[in-house]
Amino acid sequence: MQGYLPNSPKSPPARSKDTFKCLLQELVAPMALSPLEAALELGDELVEVLKQLNRSENEASADTGLEVDELHHLLGRGPLPQVTAPDVERAVTVLVGNGLARCLDTPEYSWERGRVVAIRYTITSEGKAFLVSRLRRYGRVD
Numbered sequence: 001m002q003g004y005l006p007n008s009p010k011s012p013p014a015r016s017k018d019t020f021k022c023l024l025q026e027l028v029a030p031m032a033l034s035p036l037e038a039a040l041e042l043g044d045e046l047v048e049v050l051k052q053l054n055r056s057e058n059e060a061s062a063d064t065g066l067e068v069d070e071l072h073h074l075l076g077r078g079p080l081p082q083v084t085a086p087d088v089e090r091a092v093t094v095l096v097g098n099g100l101a102r103c104l105d106t107p108e109y110s111w112e113r114g115r116v117v118a119i120r121y122t123i124t125s126e127g128k129a130f131l132v133s134r135l136r137r138y139g140r141v142d
Contacts (some may be wrong), residue, residue, distance in 0.1 A: 073088030
């Protein structure tokens with residue numbers, strides 16, 4: 001018999017209600033967000049990406065723009081630790097599509113990074129205006 005242990009009890013030990021609940025929670029997929037919750041979450045991601053692009057522009061000496069991987073790293077270690085790379089790509093796509101960010105796709109050597117950078121993103125004047133309007137509406141942009 002495979003898996004037979006001579007000293008094991010005939011039936012598994014009884015589990016407490018808490019143990020049973022924990023096991024069930026691991027098996028059940030999380031509920032999808034409502035459309036409003038998803039929109040609010042995306043809105044937060046958009047603002048955080050714009051803030052990072054704005055900081056990058058203000059601190060840049062010669063290199064302009066951030067790559068998706070760099071944005072993911074910055075957001076993941078700071079304001080949005082749960083953000084995934086596809087989330088960042090979606091946010092950047094929405095920002096570029098709405099004119100709040102632009103894509104720089106000409107490969108060039110970055111002295112600060114020590115490598116060639118290809119596709120990167122920068123904030124536009126419309127993106128900055130959006131951040132300012134958010135500041136006026138909510139009192140700050142965190």
